[in-house]
Amino acid sequence: MKLIRYQNSEKESHIGWVLGDKLGPVRGDIFGEYQREEATIPVEDVQLLAPVRPSKIIAIGRNYAAHAEEHGAEVPEIPLAFFKPPSAVIGPGEAIHIPPQTQQMEHEAELAVVIGKGGRWIAMDEADAHILGYTIANDITARDLQRSDRLWTRAKGFDTFAPLGPWIETDFDPTDAIITCRVNDAIRQMASTRDMVFSVKKLVAFISSIMTLYPGDVILTGTPEGVGQLKKGDVVEIDIEGIGTLTNPVSEEE
Ligand code: MG
Numbered sequence: 001m002k003l004i005r006y007q008n009s010e011k012e013s014h015i016g017w018v019l020g021d022k023l024g025p026v027r028g029d030i031f032g033e034y035q036r037e038e039a040t041i042p043v044e045d046v047q048l049l050a051p052v053r054p055s056k057i058i059a060i061g062r063n064y065a066a067h068a069e070e071h072g073a074e075v076p077e078i079p080l081a082f083f084k085p086p087s088a089v090i091g092p093g094e095a096i097h098i099p100p101q102t103q104q105m106e107h108e109a110e111l112a113v114v115i116g117k118g119g120r121w122i123a124m125d126e127a128d129a130h131i132l133g134y135t136i137a138n139d140i141t142a143r144d145l146q147r148s149d150r151l152w153t154r155a156k157g158f159d160t161f162a163p164l165g166p167w168i169e170t171d172f173d174p175t176d177a178i179i180t181c182r183v184n185d186a187i188r189q190m191a192s193t194r195d196m197v198f199s200v201k202k203l204v205a206f207i208s209s210i211m212t213l214y215p216g217d218v219i220l221t222g223t224p225e226g227v228g229q230l231k232k233g234d235v236v237e238i239d240i241e242g243i244g245t246l247t248n249p250v251s252e253e254e
Helices: 065-070 124-130 143-148 153-157 200-208
Strands: 002-007 013-019 022-028 034-036 047-049 057-061 080-084 096-098 105-107 109-115 131-138 162-169 178-183 186-192 218-220 235-240 244-252
Touching (some): 002 022, 047 162, 080 153, 109 178, 109 200, 124 131, 124 200, 131 218, 131 235, 131 244, 143 153, 200 218
Parallel strands (some): 057 218, 096 244
Antiparallel strands (some): 002 047, 002 162, 013 022, 022 034, 109 131, 109 218, 131 162, 178 186, 178 235, 235 244
């Protein structure tokens, strides 16, 4: 099932679900009790929003060996976790803004985990019961600032640096799905989630051993090799097999 947030022509936001090219409203709380209504509204008549509004986004660095290598970095023995602020989230189709402070803004295509049931000290074999589903993320990074700053708050934290969407897929197997990133139709990244150093279950267990995960929190699971620069006017598309496609244009911050 595909769960969305969307805005109708009256600019009201709703939650819904998608079946083919139609959507239906969802009544209730997607993290608790909810009910789906018939899917009769054409998806093209609404604007999709980021499918979740997380209280926090925990991202994992260097979780694919080939990507660590392209930056001359070692694969960490313990997951390398950092935060992206919820204020960075944008939805499908929204523009990623190049801030004036960077000369090298890059894409990072990533599988995103959406927590359903919160918790602390979640065991690996209980992780699935805490996951509502999966979506697609672009961990936009100001690479020059990531190199110059000791902490990555600035490089990873600008507004619009966390595109999420287009929906939360609740029926998805994260163990071997192909992630593809295209910029202006040219393939930049293509790899399987099979190549992750730390699995989704391990990441949920690891992160929840540090901090309580809340419903709606999002975990970015790291990017495969092939990251590269985005320029004004580019269109970046990320496909994850079994989920869908997240598309965002790139513009300069005004
Ligand atoms: Mg990343």
